[in-house]
Amino acid sequence: MLPSAHSLAPLWLCAALAGMQACAPLPPAAFNSAAAPATPQNYQWLNRVTWGANSHTARQLEQQGQATWLLQQLQPRDAVLPEPAREAVRSMTISQTSLTDLVLKMEQQRKDSDALKDDTEKKSAQQAYQQELNRLARESATRHLLRALYSPAQVQEQMTWFWLNHFNVHLYKHNLRALLGDYENSALRPHALGRFRDLLGAVTYHPAMLRYLDNDQNAAGRINENFARELMELHTLGVDGGYTQKDVQELARVLTGVGVNMNTGNPNLRKELNRLYVRRGVFEFNPQRHDMAPKTLLGNPVTGEGLAEVDAALDTLARHPSTARFVSRKLATYWLSDNPPQALIDRMAATWKATDGQIAKVLETLFTAPEFVNAPPTKFKDPVRYVVSSVRLAYDDKVILNVGPMLNWINRMGEPLYGRQTPDGYPMVASGWDSAGQLTTRFEIAKAIGSGSAGLFKTDGPQPTEKPAFPQLANALYYQAIQGSLSPATRAALDQANSPQEWNTFLLAAPESMRR
Amino acid sequence: MQRRHFLRQALHTTAAAAALGIPGVHLHAATAVASTGAPKFLFVFLRGGMDAASLLVPTSSSFYYEVRPEIAIAKPSADLASALPLSADWGLHPALRESLYPLYQQGELAFVPFSGTDDLSRSHFETQDSIELGQLHNGSIQYGSGFLNRLAAQLQGPKPAAPMAFTDQLPIAMQGGLRVPNTSLRNLSKPSVDTRQSSIIAAMYKGTGLEGTVQSGFAVRDQVMREMSAEMDAASRGAITAKGFELEARRIARLMREQYALGFVDVGGWDTHVAQGGATGYLASRLDELGQGLAAFSQEMGSAWRNTVVVVMSEFGRTFRQNGNRGTDHGHGSVMWVLGGAVRGKQVVGEQVQMTAATLFQNRDYAVLNEYRSVLGGIFQRQWGLSDSQLKTIFPGFKGARDWGLV
Numbered sequence: 001m002l003p004s005a006h007s008l009a010p011l012w013l014c015a016a017l018a019g020m021q022a023c024a025p026l027p028p029a030a031f032n033s034a035a036a037p038a039t040p041q042n043y044q045w046l047n048r049v050t051w052g053a054n055s056h057t058a059r060q061l062e063q064q065g066q067a068t069w070l071l072q073q074l075q076p077r078d079a080v081l082p083e084p085a086r087e088a089v090r091s092m093t094i095s096q097t098s099l100t101d102l103v104l105k106m107e108q109q110r111k112d113s114d115a116l117k118d119d120t121e122k123k124s125a126q127q128a129y130q131q132e133l134n135r136l137a138r139e140s141a142t143r144h145l146l147r148a149l150y151s152p153a154q155v156q157e158q159m160t161w162f163w164l165n166h167f168n169v170h171l172y173k174h175n176l177r178a179l180l181g182d183y184e185n186s187a188l189r190p191h192a193l194g195r196f197r198d199l200l201g202a203v204t205y206h207p208a209m210l211r212y213l214d215n216d217q218n219a220a221g222r223i224n225e226n227f228a229r230e231l232m233e234l235h236t237l238g239v240d241g242g243y244t245q246k247d248v249q250e251l252a253r254v255l256t257g258v259g260v261n262m263n264t265g266n267p268n269l270r271k272e273l274n275r276l277y278v279r280r281g282v283f284e285f286n287p288q289r290h291d292m293a294p295k296t297l298l299g300n301p302v303t304g305e306g307l308a309e310v311d312a313a314l315d316t317l318a319r320h321p322s323t324a325r326f327v328s329r330k331l332a333t334y335w336l337s338d339n340p341p342q343a344l345i346d347r348m349a350a351t352w353k354a355t356d357g358q359i360a361k362v363l364e365t366l367f368t369a370p371e372f373v374n375a376p377p378t379k380f381k382d383p384v385r386y387v388v389s390s391v392r393l394a395y396d397d398k399v400i401l402n403v404g405p406m407l408n409w410i411n412r413m414g415e416p417l418y419g420r421q422t423p424d425g426y427p428m429v430a431s432g433w434d435s436a437g438q439l440t441t442r443f444e445i446a447k448a449i450g451s452g453s454a455g456l457f458k459t460d461g462p463q464p465t466e467k468p469a470f471p472q473l474a475n476a477l478y479y480q481a482i483q484g485s486l487s488p489a490t491r492a493a494l495d496q497a498n499s500p501q502e503w504n505t506f507l508l509a510a511p512e513s514m515r516r
Numbered sequence: 517m518q519r520r521h522f523l524r525q526a527l528h529t530t531a532a533a534a535a536l537g538i539p540g541v542h543l544h545a546a547t548a549v550a551s552t553g554a555p556k557f558l559f560v561f562l563r564g565g566m567d568a569a570s571l572l573v574p575t576s577s578s579f580y581y582e583v584r585p586e587i588a589i590a591k592p593s594a595d596l597a598s599a600l601p602l603s604a605d606w607g608l609h610p611a612l613r614e615s616l617y618p619l620y621q622q623g624e625l626a627f628v629p630f631s632g633t634d635d636l637s638r639s640h641f642e643t644q645d646s647i648e649l650g651q652l653h654n655g656s657i658q659y660g661s662g663f664l665n666r667l668a669a670q671l672q673g674p675k676p677a678a679p680m681a682f683t684d685q686l687p688i689a690m691q692g693g694l695r696v697p698n699t700s701l702r703n704l705s706k707p708s709v710d711t712r713q714s715s716i717i718a719a720m721y722k723g724t725g726l727e728g729t730v731q732s733g734f735a736v737r738d739q740v741m742r743e744m745s746a747e748m749d750a751a752s753r754g755a756i757t758a759k760g761f762e763l764e765a766r767r768i769a770r771l772m773r774e775q776y777a778l779g780f781v782d783v784g785g786w787d788t789h790v791a792q793g794g795a796t797g798y799l800a801s802r803l804d805e806l807g808q809g810l811a812a813f814s815q816e817m818g819s820a821w822r823n824t825v826v827v828v829m830s831e832f833g834r835t836f837r838q839n840g841n842r843g844t845d846h847g848h849g850s851v852m853w854v855l856g857g858a859v860r861g862k863q864v865v866g867e868q869v870q871m872t873a874a875t876l877f878q879n880r881d882y883a884v885l886n887e888y889r890s891v892l893g894g895i896f897q898r899q900w901g902l903s904d905s906q907l908k909t910i911f912p913g914f915k916g917a918r919d920w921g922l923v
Contacts, residue, residue: 119791119842126790170641214639414685414698421641422688424659432660434726435686436733437697443709443717493720502713509709509717511724 036061036069043481044377047516048335049073049367050154052389055477056397057154070367074193074360076153085146085399092139094181100281103207106133106178107262137177138407140184141417145403148388155363159192160184161384162334164418165425166327167203167235169212171418175262176208180418183208196327196357197318200235204314207260207282213423216259218252219289228252230423236317238326243298250295254302254313257290276306285310324352328362330428335363336372337379338429344371377485377515380430383413386442389516390449390508391456394471400456401467409445413438434514443509450504473504486512554675555858555899556772556824558779558813559664559689562806563644564786567844568833568851568882570799572627572864573599573607577871583837587794587844597795602627606864611800615807616855619814624859626922628852628866630885632832638846640787643831648688650889652913663889665692666910668778670902677777677900682768690780697736701767704744707737743770761809769816772824783809786830790841810855821857825895825923828853833882836871849882852891854922858899865920866891886918893917 036042038058046061047053049070061069081089089095093102109132113125144161151157164184171177187206191199203209210216213227228251233239261267261284269277269288276287285307295302297313298320304312317323328348332340344366351365352358366372381389387409391400410416413433420426427433448454450471458466483491490510497503507513573589574580581588590598592607599607600617606627608617619625635646650663664679669692671677681690681698690696709717714734721730744767751757758766761783772779785802792799810828814821829852834844855861867885869875877883889911896902896910897917907917 122790122841173639173641214637412684422645422659427660431695434729435695435697436729436736437699439726439730440707440709440733440737443714444707447708447713487720489722490720493716496716505709505713506716506720510720511726514726 035063036066038062038477038481040481040484042066043477044485044516045373047377047389048372048375048379050392051148051158051385052392052516053477053481054392054396055475058477058481060152070364073153073155074364076156076193079147079151079153079156081146081150082397082399084401085150089143089146092143092181094136094139094143094185098281099179099182099186099207102136102178102182103175103262103282104264106136106175110175133175133177137171137180137418140181141407142403143181144184144417145388145406146399148384149392150397150399156189156192159359159363160189162331163188163192163199163203165420166330167209168420168423168425169208169418170421172421174211176211176418179206179208179211182206193360193363194358196323196352196359197314199359200314200318201311203235204231204310205258205280205283210258210260210283215255218256218258220253220256220291223249223252223256223291225249225252228255231255232317234423234425236326237320237322241320241322241326247298250297250302251313253291253293253295254297254309257286257288258307258310259284259286259289261286278307318357321349321353324349324357328352331362332366333428335366335379336375341371344369377512379516380434381514381516382426382428382433383410383415383438384417385516386413386514387445390446390513394449394473394504394508395456395469396472396475398469400469401459402456404460405448405454405456409441409448412441412445442514443505446508446513447505450506450508451501452504470500471504473507474500478507482507482512486510553823554677554777556777556779556817556820556856557667557896557899558768558772558781558824558826560810560826560828561644561648561687561689561780561782562786562828562830563640563782563784564788564830565640565832565834565846566786566830566850567788567792567799568629568830568847568849569836569844570792570794571609571612571803571853572602572629572851573609574605574871575599575601575607576605579872580836585838586842587792587838589795603864605868605870609800609803610795611804612807615804615811619811619855620862623861624814624857625853625855625861626859627864628854628886628891628920628922629864630849630866630868630882631829631852631888631891632848632850632882632884632886633888634884636848638832638848640831640846645688647829647831647888650689650911660688661692662687662689663892663910664689664778664780665694665696667896668696669694670906670910671777671900678775679778680771680776680780682764682771682779682781687780687782697732699736699740701740701771702764704740704767707741739775740771743767743774758812761805762812765809765813766816769813773817773820788834788843789839789845790843792843814855814857817857823858825854825856825858825899827892827895828855829888835880836876836882837880847881848877849884852886852888854895856923858923860921860923865922866918887914889914890916890918891920891922894919895923898923 042061043053043058046057050057080086109129113122113129116122116125147157148161169176169183171180183206187202191202213230214224215227218224218227225248229248232241232243232248232251237243260282261279262282266277266279267286267288273287278285287306290306297316300316302309302312325345329340329345332345332348347369348362348365351362355361387406391406415426452470457469458464490512493506493510494503497506569580570589575591589607589609592599592601597610600610600613602608602620608620616625633643633647635643637643648662649657651657668677668679679690679696681687681696682701683698684700686696686698690698718730718734721727747757757763764781768779768781783806788799810826813826817824830850832846832848833850834847836847839845875883893907893911893914894917896907897919904916908914
C-alpha cells in the first residue's frame with residue numbers, strides 16, 4: 001500500500017471542484033495538481049463513479065488525478081469506443097437507419113403480413129416481423145452493454161441507464177422494440193448530463209414514451225390520463241409532490257393530440273388548424289385531437305396554444321421544487337445509498353435550483369460531498385451493475401466478442417434491459433435484488449465469469465469461433481487496491497482456492513464484489 | 517451433512533429474528549415447517565388473455581354459435597370433438613377430457629365465469645399488473661406491493677405459510693414487504709457451484725447482513741436438487757419424463773407438498789388474434805398442455821391435495837365474436853378456474869347472465885359480474901379464516917369478499 005496522502009485526496013478534490021462551481025471554467029492546469037494512485041480508497045471512489053473499477057480506469061485516474069478525471073466525466077467529449085466494440089456498434093441496423101425510416105419500414109412489414117390471406121403464410125410472415133423486432137431490441141441492448149463496458153464516458157453511460165429506468169418504457173408493448181435504440185440514443189444519452197428540462201422534453205416527445213404510456217390514445221373528449229399521471233408522479237414531482245387528481249386531468253388535457261403517426265401521410269385537418277399541426281418524423285401533434293379550452297395546472301393558467309401549452313407545462317414541472325428534491329433523492333439513492341443523507345439531498349436540490357436543473361452540476365455536488373467521498377462501500381449492486389462490473393474487472397479493456405451470456409445473466413436475475421413492465425422502473429434498493437435465489441444465481445455467474453468458459457469470446461453466427469481468454473483478476477490492481485479492502489473471511493476463502501479459476505470465482509462471489 | 521448444517525443454521529437465524537420481532541427479517545422458505553393439513557394455495561396466471569368462451573363453452577347460447585361460425589365448440593354430443601357437459605348452460609373444451617374433466621366430475625373443479633377486473637384498458641401489461649397488484653384500479657397505486665405478498669404477510673405467525681414464486685423474476689403479485697424466494701422450475705440445470713465451493717462462499721458471508729440469506733439460498737437450491745434427483749435418475753435411465761408445463765407442475769407440486777403453502781406460476785401463449793382453432797388447433801393444444809399439467813399437479817401433491825386450492829386466471833377474456841382472422845381480440849370478462857381437494861367443485865358459480873347480443877359488454881365482451889378480488893377474498897376467508905380487515909389489507913378498497921362456497 002502507498003502512503004497515506006491519498007486519504008487527503010477528498011479534501012483537495014472538494015476544494016478544486018467547489019472553486020470550479022463558483023467561478024465557471026478554470027484552466028485545466030488547476031485540476032492536474034495530484035496523481036491518484038490505485039489505493040483502496042481511490043479504488044472505492046472509482047468503483048462508485050464508474051460501472052466498475054478496472055486496471056484501465058485506475059491508470060487513467062492515476063495519470064490525470066481525480067479532479068481532471070471527474071471533470072472529463074461530467075463534460076464528456078468524443079467518447080470513442082475501442083475497436084472492435086466500435087465496429088460492432090457501427091454495423092448495427094439501429095446505427096445505420098433513422099428512427100423514421102426504421103419505423104415506417106417495420107410498419108409496412110406488419111401491414112403486409114397482416115394482409116396475407118393464407119393462414120400459414122400469414123403466421124410465418126408475422127413471426128418474421130416479430131423476429132426482426134426482437135433483433136432490433138437485441139441490438140439496442142448489445143450497444144448499451146458495450147458502452148457500459150468500454151465507453152470512456154462512464155458517468156454518462158450510467159446516467160443513460162439511470163434515465164432509461166427513470167423514464168421507463170417496456171420493450172414488448174406495440175412496436176417499441178423498433179423505437180428503443182433511438183429513444184436511448186437520441187432522447188436520453190445526449191441529455192443524460194445536460195439540463196433536466198431538455199431531457200424531459202426529449203422524452204415527452206419521443207414516440208416510445210408516447211406509445212408506452214398510451215398518450216397516442218389521448219384526445220379531446222376521450223381523455224387517457226396514463227401519461228399525465230406518470231409524468232407528474234414518476235418523472236417529475238413525485239407522488240407526494242403537491243399535485244391533485246384535478247392536476248392530472250388538466251395535464252392530460254394539455255397533452256391531448258400529442259401522439260404518433262406511423263403512416264407516411266398527414267391527417268386531413270380543418271383549415272384553421274393547419275398552422276398548429278406539427279409533424280417530426282413519426283411524432284405528431286394533431287390539433288384536431290387537442291382540447292382547446294383553457295386549463296389550469298398546479299394553480300397557474302396554462303399559457304400558449306396547441307403544442308406550446310405542452311412546453312409551458314413541462315417548464316412548470318421541470319422547475320418545480322418538488323422535482324428538484326424528488327430527482328435529487330433518486331440520484332443519491334442510485335449512486336450512494338438506499339437511505340441517502342437528507343442534508344446531501346438538500347444541497348443537490350439547491351444546486352439544481354441554482355443551475356436550472358443542470359444534471360452534471362447536481363452530480364458534482366454529490367460526487368464531491370464528504371458523505372460520498374468518505375462513504376464505505378455499502379450500496380448493493382443491482383444485477384446489471386453486478387454483471388458489468390464483474391466483466392470489466394475480469395477482462396479490463398480486452399473487448400469481449402459476445403454480450404449474449406451477459407444478457408442471459410441479467411435476465412436470470414430479473415433485470416433485463418428494457419424489460420420492466422411497469423412505468424416505475426426497476427427498484428433502486430437492495431431489497432429488489434438480494435433475495436436468496438438471486439444470490440445463488442450470482443454465485444453461479446461468478447463461477448461462469450471466473451472460470452473463463454462463459455462464451456464471452458465466442459462469436460455469434462453459423463460458424464462460431466472462440467478465442468481463448470482467461471480472466472485476469474489476480475493482477476496489479478488486485479494487489480495494490482482490492483486486497484486491502486477485503487475482509488479476513490474473504491481472504492481466508494481465497495486462500496482455499498484450488499485453482500486460478502476457483503480463486504476468480506471466490507473473488508467475484510465475495511461480499512465485497514456485491515457492493516460498491 | 518453440509519445441507520443439514522445450512523438448514524439448521526437458517527432455522528436458527530430465522531427463529532431468532534422472529535422471536536425478536538425484527539422487522540425486515542423474514543422467513544425464508546426453506547425454513548418453513550411442513551405441517552400436514554395446512555392450507556395450500558397455488559395461483560396460476562395465464563398471460564395473454566385466454567379465450568374464456570373456448571374453455572367454458574356457453575352451450576345454451578345460440579348467439580355464441582352465430583358469432584363464432586368457425587371456432588365455436590360444438591354442443592355436447594357423442595362426438596369426441598364436442599364440448600363436455602358441465603351444466604345446462606355450460607360445457608368444457610374437449611381437450612380437457614382426459615385431464616380435468618374427471619376432476620370436475622369428482623367435485624374437485626369449479627368455474628367462475630364473468631370474472632375479472634374493472635380495468636378496461638384491454639392492455640395485457642396494464643391489466644396483468646393491476647390484477648397482481650390487487651389494489652383498487654382507480655386509486656393511488658402502490659407499485660411493488662402484490663396481493664400474494666400481502667396475503668403471505670397476513671399468514672405470518674407461529675406456523676407461517678411459506679410463499680414461493682416458481683418464476684425467474686419475482687412477479688408483481690409476490691413483491692412487497694415480505695421477502696419471497698423465487699426459483700423457476702422450467703429449465704433446471706445442475707448447479708455449477710459445488711458443495712465445497714458453496715460452503716467456502718457461505719463462510720465469506722458469516723457475520724454480514726446477508727449471512728442468513730446466502731445460507732438459505734444454498735439450502736433452497738439443494739432442496740430443489742434433491743427433489744429433482746429422482747426425476748433426473750429416471751431421465752438418465754431413458755425413461756420418458758413429462759415435458760413442458762406438466763414437468764414444471766410436477767416439480768412445483770413436489771416442493772409445495774413439503775415446504776411451501778403459497779405458490780405462483782405463470783403460463784404464457786394465450787394471445788390468439790389469428791387462427792386460434794376450435795376443438796383442435798392452437799388454443800386446444802395450449803389447453804391440453806395446461807390441463808395435463810394441472811392434473812399432474814393434483815396427483816403429485818399426494819395427500820396434501822386435500823388441503824389445496826389452485827386458482828387459474830388470465831388478465832382478461834377475449835371478444836365474444838370471432839374476428840376476421842378466425843381468432844379473437846382483447847376482451848374483458850374472463851373465467852376463473854378453482855380446483856383442489858379442498859374445493860367444492862362440480863359447479864359453475866357466481867353472477868351470470870345468458871349470453872345474447874344484448875348482454876354483451878360494450879357490444880364486444882363478457883361483462884365482469886364477479887370481481888376477481890371478491891372471489892379470491894371468499895376463498896382466502898374459507899381457507900385461513902381471515903377477518904374482513906385482514907382481507908382489506910390484502911385487497912385495499914375492495915367491496916368485500918363474496919363467498920361462493922367454493923371451499
